[in-house]
Amino acid sequence: MIMTPNRWAALAATTLTALAVLTPAAAADSLVPKGFAPASTSWTGPRHGFVLGFSPCGKPGWCASLLSTTDGGERWRQVGTPPISLPDNHNQVKLTVIGDRDLFLSDGTQLLASRDGGGKWSRVRLAGVREPFYISKITESGPRVFAMVTGFGSPSTTTLYAGLAGTRLLLPVPGFTVTGSATYGDVAVSGGVQISMGADYRVQKYWTSADGLTFASAPPPCPPDSSASLSGIRRGQVLALCSGGPGTPHPGATVRRLWRAPKLGGTFTGTAQAPTLGINQSFSAASPSAATVAAEGGGTGYLHSTTDGGTTWTTTVLSGRGVCLNDLDFPDERVGVVVDGLPDADGGSALYRTTDGGVTWSELAFA
Numbered sequence: 001m002i003m004t005p006n007r008w009a010a011l012a013a014t015t016l017t018a019l020a021v022l023t024p025a026a027a028a029d030s031l032v033p034k035g036f037a038p039a040s041t042s043w044t045g046p047r048h049g050f051v052l053g054f055s056p057c058g059k060p061g062w063c064a065s066l067l068s069t070t071d072g073g074e075r076w077r078q079v080g081t082p083p084i085s086l087p088d089n090h091n092q093v094k095l096t097v098i099g100d101r102d103l104f105l106s107d108g109t110q111l112l113a114s115r116d117g118g119g120k121w122s123r124v125r126l127a128g129v130r131e132p133f134y135i136s137k138i139t140e141s142g143p144r145v146f147a148m149v150t151g152f153g154s155p156s157t158t159t160l161y162a163g164l165a166g167t168r169l170l171l172p173v174p175g176f177t178v179t180g181s182a183t184y185g186d187v188a189v190s191g192g193v194q195i196s197m198g199a200d201y202r203v204q205k206y207w208t209s210a211d212g213l214t215f216a217s218a219p220p221p222c223p224p225d226s227s228a229s230l231s232g233i234r235r236g237q238v239l240a241l242c243s244g245g246p247g248t249p250h251p252g253a254t255v256r257r258l259w260r261a262p263k264l265g266g267t268f269t270g271t272a273q274a275p276t277l278g279i280n281q282s283f284s285a286a287s288p289s290a291a292t293v294a295a296e297g298g299g300t301g302y303l304h305s306t307t308d309g310g311t312t313w314t315t316t317v318l319s320g321r322g323v324c325l326n327d328l329d330f331p332d333e334r335v336g337v338v339v340d341g342l343p344d345a346d347g348g349s350a351l352y353r354t355t356d357g358g359v360t361w362s363e364l365a366f367a
Contacts, residue, residue: 032076033065036366037343038351039086040095041327042103046335047072050079050118051351052095052105053366054086054343062086062344064093066103066118072335073353073364080118084110086344091134092326098140102165108134111147115166126161127171140165141189141212148185158183158197178203190232192264196220198227201245208265221259221268231285234333238264239285241293246279252297254280258310260288271310278302282338286330292358294325294338301325301340305358316361321347333357 033055043049048070057063066080084093084105091108098104104124105112109131111124126135130151137148147161147170160176163169178185180199188194193209204220206228222228222242229241237260244255253276259268278295285291293304299322306313318325321341330336334357341349352361 032067032078032366033063036065036067037349038339038366039093039343039349041329041337041339041351042095042097043329043331043335043337044097044100046332048100049073049331049337050095050097050103051076051366052082052093053349054093066095067366068118073351076366080114082112082114082118082121084112090342090344092324092342094135094138094326096138096140102140104138104140104145106135106138108136111135111138111170113145113166113168122168124163124167125169127169129161136185137187139187139189141193144212145170146187146189146193146195146212148187150183150185155179155181156183156199158185158199160185160187160195160197176207178205184227186228186230188230188232191236192233194230194238194264196228196230196240201225201227204228210264216265218265219267221261223270226255229280229283231283231291233264234285234288236263237261237288238266238268239288239291240268241274241280241283241291242270243280249276252279253277254295256280256293258291258306260309272312274306274310275302275304275313275315277304277315281325282328284328284330284336286336286357287333290330290333290357292328292330292336294328296322296325298322303328303338303358303361307357307359314359318352318361319347319350321345321349323347330358 035055038053040052051067054062064082067076068079087107093107096104103114112121133151150158160173161170178197178199183199185197193212195207198204206220207215209215221240226242231239256274258271261268278297281294289309290307295302301318303316323341323345326339328338336354351364354361
């Protein structure tokens, strides 16, 4: 929480070379569990990252482990065993790391928080939330924690929840709710807080804040017939992916463009048409001119990337897992990561990394 492309390179399957990983010579409890498969990743810098994953065990069948690296994924060590299971509905178990010590985990319906780097976990409640619902985003900026929550009733509602950092209760933020047949929202906090919410590809609302406490309404990043996926502010510029409804102009496709504003709260303008292959999974910008869209369609994962501000695009075809592409993010202008698949899917899952701003991607191995 998007005709023919203007100019973009023809699709070409990219040879993905696995990186060798050394097992650290440490105590047994720091070793990577056998059969470890990544579910989610979150990085605080180009070399320091965390991966939440699962490995086969007795009951309940899959056991969670939290790994950490300080050298870009060459070596991994286990730093925790979070009390969370793979959900039966195949929702992603999402990891969000804030400043190395503050971590969040969500399977879409429950939310856990750790303030000691993943050693101890506590439950965070959403006040007044009604089932069924889905937590699509959890993040933290300054003194506040934010969560975007969509309720699947009739009608659907998407609401922004917030609370002070360290709290075990998040409250709905007055005025930050949209209602419709289909509702959605996104939060970005790098360089300033952005909140985007919409309904039915007709209603779009957008707010910005410099401190995460006081918000101002601003011109929405996208046209009314599209939804906004937000990225952090890059060298002062604000980037968003504006997409039409999934399955347009045909099944397995999405109309999408990159839009940019010169400053937080400024007016957005659009770029050339991006490739339409696949349904949006995630989006992130590495710099004001480089951005990547993760999409899935027809059982194949695609990474559509631009290095010239959206004028031209190239597409990397990943494996045939074709389940989902999650957690696409660029902790700096050259290094990015994305998780392909789910641990319990037929094709399993993998973590990919780029060191050239999204032009080429390689699979990271776990030992």
